[in-house]
Amino acid sequence: MSTTHSERLRGLLEPLVSAKGLDLEEIEVSRAGRRRVLRIVVDSDDGVDLDACAELSRTISTTLDETDAMGEDEYQLEVTSPGADRPLTERRHYVRAVGRLAKIQLQEGDEFVARVLAVDEDGLDLEVPGVKGRKPTARRVAFASIAKARVELEFNRKDKKEEEA
Secondary structure (H helix, E strand, O other): OOHHHHHHHHHHHHHHHHHOOOEEEEEEEEEEOOEEEEEEEEEOOOOOOHHHHHHHHHHHHHHHHHOOOOOOOOEEEEEEOOOOOOEOOOHHHHHHOOOOEEEEEEOOOOEEEEEEEEEOOOEEEEEEOOOOOOOOEEEEEEHHHEEEEEEOOOOOOOOHHHHHO
16 A cells, blocks of 8 residues: 555544544555455554444445545455554553563563553563562663564453452
């Protein structure tokens, strides 16, 4: 998808997504046989449920039908939330990851797993788990020093709602 087409779609869709209290994370147009697939990824601080995706899909579909933003060719619209393995690239992604484990690779190549404790304008406060019975250690990492980061899946992690109960 060309940059201008992407910018045009973002300009058209972002107000619709924002009106639903969501963040527009990604727009992707790809080929699936003869058809194109328009994939819209949305998120929020509270996550996105299936009903919100369905409602937004109807709104986007109506808007796209009223414009020529997708041209005359057939396309399939997918509105989804980001997967668990999505990279953390924006400050808001880190804020949403507070309390979760993240795998972080620094610019100089160092890589480690730590729990995100807090996020501010400059970086992250982390807790690096102790190894072989050692206590966890605190670590501060500036956003500028992070090359890549993503949430690590924890199958035995308590949900925030369970912890509050």
